[in-house]
Amino acid sequence: MAIDPTRLAVLDGSVRQNAGASPIFPSLRDAAPDRWGRLVIEREYGGELDELGYLLNSPDDRAGALGFGLSPEPPAPLRKFNRTLQLPELLDAADVLLAGGAGDDRAVTRQVEKLQLLGTSMGGARPKTVVEDDEGLWLAKFSRPDDAWDNPRVEHAMLELAAEVGLSPARSKVVQVGGRPVLFVKRFDRERVEGGYLRHRMISAVTFLDASETSSDRSRWSYPLLADELRRTDIDQLASRREVFRRMTFNALISNVDDHPRNHALIADARGWRLAPAYDLVPTPMVAQDGRTLAMQVGSHGRVGTRDNLLTECARFGLDREEASRVVDDMRTAVSNRWYAACRGTGVSPDDCERIRSAFVYPGFQWVDGPDDEYDASSGASLPSP
DSSP, X not given: OOSBTTTBOOOSSOOOOOOSSSSSOXXXXXXXXXHHHHHHHHHHHTSOOOHHHHHHTSOTTOSSSOOOOSSSSOOOOSSOOEEGGGHHHHHHHHHHHHTTSOSOHHHHHHHHHHHTTSOTTSOSSSOEEEEEETTEEEEEEEXXXXXXXXXXXXXXXXXXXXXXXXXXXXXXXXXXXXTEEEEXXXXXXXXXXXXXXXXXXXXXXXXXXXXXXXXXXXXXXXXXXHHHHHHHHOTTHHHHHHHHHHHHHHHHHTTOOXXXXXXXXXXXXXXXXXXXXXXXXXXXXXXXXXXXXXXXXXXXXXXXXXHHHHHTTGGGGTOOHHHHHHHHHHHXXXXXXXXXXXXXXXXXXXXXXXXXXXXXXXXXXXXXXXXXXXXXXXXXXXXXXX
């Protein structure tokens, strides 16, 4: 069974070497805890660990289907899944850790022990846990005391809006916990079956694109390249390539400039690999009215998220110019008309709506692009910002 469809596609007994900067294969790194999970583990163990240490000391609810241990025997589950009734206590524990653990050291130790019950294997910096309810498994993402607006409700609104305009996002809902909103995002790498859950393999687009995560080389952070690779791998490649085009367009329209390759993924079941649902769709309000610079290459003019640039490579997404123009224009109209109602519908306050208003359908989206200073024409890839 392929762990990753490109670099570890066939287990034929041969020895594979990882030529990248990471000491472990990227598909294994995808299963390791990211910033939040590492923070929790480091507080328990008193410092940084090596990559193997993070893998061995993270819970078994990690993304994907892999498990890790020091023997051929599968590791026993570390705990049962959290239930929603445990969330107030865990939310308080997360606040203590985010505050730097100020106060009674014994109290901090107790909070870290509680946080070890959290799902520290899911990526990202936002405090989170894996929660089970009657519908299955969810990733519960907490608000932070320093949030500038109601982030859980805003992100839920963007996932709802994405579905309204034709994307395939992860399911989500907002649950009130101790007077604070918590965003629940359905785990799409787990399928409830009789007696438990079936795990689906999962890799990030960083792994799929064989991309670097260093600031000096992001040449493979590219939507057109992602579409090219899906054409060779995805079991429903045309639909997935067109989904990537819609996702890229939506990110430009809501100023989601944190659309890096770890915020895209592939999952696999018995039928094969396919593009995972969209997730981590978060607007970034800005004062500037020109085109937004996304994290990934958009088209021939680099990373700038304008209508003109979105259309330059449309054929690589399985769309002709007329089809692509219709997708962009219809989505622009829909996002412009619906974003406010989507936010209010999920409980975002009028004040918070005003705080994020500048993220949506800004004048620069319609501007015609010239050569992009950040575009390296010789390599066909956008360069990282300084």
